[in-house]
Amino acid sequence: xxxxxxxxxxxxxxxxxxxxxxxxxxxxxxxxxxxxxxxxxxxxxxxxxxxxxxxxxxxxxxxxxxxxxxxxxxxxxxxxxxxxxxxxxxxxxxxxxxxxxxxxxxxxxxxxxxxxxxxxxxxxxxxxxxxxxxxxxxxxxxxxxxxxxxxxxxxxxxxxxxxxxxxxxxxxxx
Amino acid sequence: xxxxxxxxxxxxxxxxxxxxxxxxxxxxxxxxxxxxxxxxxxxxxxxxxxxxxxxxxxxxxxxxxxxxxxxxxxxxxxxxxxxxxxxxxxxxxxxxxxxxxxxxxxxxxxxxxxxxxxxxxxxxxxxxxxxxxxxxxxxxxxxxxxxxxxxxxxxxxxxxxxxxxxxxxxxxxxxxxxxxxxxxxxxxxxxxxxxxxxxxxxxxxxxxxxxxxxxxxxxxxxxxxxxxxxxxxxxxxxxxxxxxxxxxxxxxxxxxxxxxxxxxxxxxxxxxxxxxxxxxxxxxxxxxxxxxx
Numbered sequence: 001x002x003x004x005x006x007x008x009x010x011x012x013x014x015x016x017x018x019x020x021x022x023x024x025x026x027x028x029x030x031x032x033x034x035x036x037x038x039x040x041x042x043x044x045x046x047x048x049x050x051x052x053x054x055x056x057x058x059x060x061x062x063x064x065x066x067x068x069x070x071x072x073x074x075x076x077x078x079x080x081x082x083x084x085x086x087x088x089x090x091x092x093x094x095x096x097x098x099x100x101x102x103x104x105x106x107x108x109x110x111x112x113x114x115x116x117x118x119x120x121x122x123x124x125x126x127x128x129x130x131x132x133x134x135x136x137x138x139x140x141x142x143x144x145x146x147x148x149x150x151x152x153x154x155x156x157x158x159x160x161x162x163x164x165x166x167x168x169x170x171x172x173x174x
Numbered sequence: 175x176x177x178x179x180x181x182x183x184x185x186x187x188x189x190x191x192x193x194x195x196x197x198x199x200x201x202x203x204x205x206x207x208x209x210x211x212x213x214x215x216x217x218x219x220x221x222x223x224x225x226x227x228x229x230x231x232x233x234x235x236x237x238x239x240x241x242x243x244x245x246x247x248x249x250x251x252x253x254x255x256x257x258x259x260x261x262x263x264x265x266x267x268x269x270x271x272x273x274x275x276x277x278x279x280x281x282x283x284x285x286x287x288x289x290x291x292x293x294x295x296x297x298x299x300x301x302x303x304x305x306x307x308x309x310x311x312x313x314x315x316x317x318x319x320x321x322x323x324x325x326x327x328x329x330x331x332x333x334x335x336x337x338x339x340x341x342x343x344x345x346x347x348x349x350x351x352x353x354x355x356x357x358x359x360x361x362x363x364x365x366x367x368x369x370x371x372x373x374x375x376x377x378x379x380x381x382x383x384x385x386x387x388x389x390x391x392x393x394x395x396x397x398x399x400x401x402x403x404x405x406x407x408x409x410x411x412x413x414x415x416x417x418x419x420x421x422x423x424x425x426x427x428x429x430x431x432x433x434x435x436x437x438x439x440x441x442x443x444x445x446x447x448x449x450x451x452x453x454x455x456x457x458x459x460x461x462x463x464x465x466x467x
Contacts, residue, residue, distance in 0.1 A: 095198035
């Protein structure tokens with residue numbers, strides 16, 4: 001997880017909302033990418049789960065965007081996607097061909113935990129009361145998401161015991 | 175379009191519609207994202223960029239961009255990139271490939287690219303294995319490594335890509351890893367902006383045939399930013415000193431940037447052409463050269 005060029009101490013409410021929207025955008029795109037990767041590698045259950053997560057992130061992004069438009073209309077944005085990396089998006093190396101639904105959900109859980117930690121860490125540096133309130137709200141949402149994913153994991157039957165590596169082609173001398 | 179009437183490009187403008195077919199978890203996914211970001215920061219339109227690669231998993235990368243792409247011949251990305259640059263020096267030319275493509279099959283080309291100082295940024299995705307052909311020893315595989323072609327462990331020392339290019343006098347040498355995408359995008363951008371041959375070695379884990387220590391977690395454990403240790407990128411000898419730790423320590427950032435870049439090969443050729451054209455016959459009299467007086 002990384003964020004560059006952002007001074008949380010001086011963050012305005014509009015910038016904070018824009019940042020939150022970009023965080024959701026990044027997560028949505030990553031889940032879509034993961035879903036495509038899983039489809040390419042014949043892992044349909046994980047693909048469906050990642051597609052579902054992309055939909056959730058898109059929904060949160062739309063809600064935040066509506067709020068931003070209501071409060072600040074079309075005022076130009078000063079934060080960009082280049083300033084962040086892997087805030088709520090699952091790490092690229094969390095995906096594996098033939099990953100089980102459990103493992104896919106665990107990757108999503110790790111992402112929600114990562115996002116919660118990000119908002120918690122940022123809260124320490126924020127001075128503006130309205131930005132503080134927004135980040136508290138976002139942190140609480142991440143906690144809620146964590147609980148939702150945990151509940152889904154609890155519903156799953158036990159894994160087959162096969163590792164992803166068991167499905168990979170053996171190395172071959174040429 | 176911005177207020178001054180010029181186009182501003184975003185990372186997504188360099189992303190093609192082709193979906194990568196790398197293994198999920200592959201380090202190359204981060205590399206292509208870093209390239210999108212670096213190209214957006216440079217701001218050249220996709221049609222002014224030529225992206226050449228060799229053969230291998232990582233050599234698929236030009237196809238995932240909107241630049242002109244050529245997934246060429248094994249080990250021959252650099253000579254083809256050179257030809258493109260010579261034919262049209264105004265193009266921004268990138269070359270990419272894996273460690274096998276660059277340091278085994280195409281190993282002989284790097285030295286000449288460096289001594290000619292072609293204005294090309296060369297990105298090597300170094301995963302220490304031949305992944306596309308299912309896990310054989312590559313030139314950067316560690317000694318002792320057990321693979322499909324080394325059942326009892328490799329007997330050879332690995333090639334050190336950083337030391338290799340520094341020794342030949344490359345003007346820009348950097349290293350990056352998927353542990354730090356913004357850092358990777360920044361060094362690729364800097365490599366592209368460098369006026370001359372620029373080399374970026376990217377430790378890009380192979381999730382299928384790579385070893386545990388070479389995965390992102392393992393890389394994080396041994397990585398250190400060159401800025402944090404106070405390295406001066408103008409100091410070539412210090413860069414060579416640090417480069418010797420390849421394989422045991424992962425230094426990220428710019429190892430060496432020549433503070434006084436020499437003129438590029440295309441500049442020198444242009445000078446030569448101008449000099450020769452002073453006394454040259456006009457085009458319409460060119461046949462006079464072959465007509466006996």
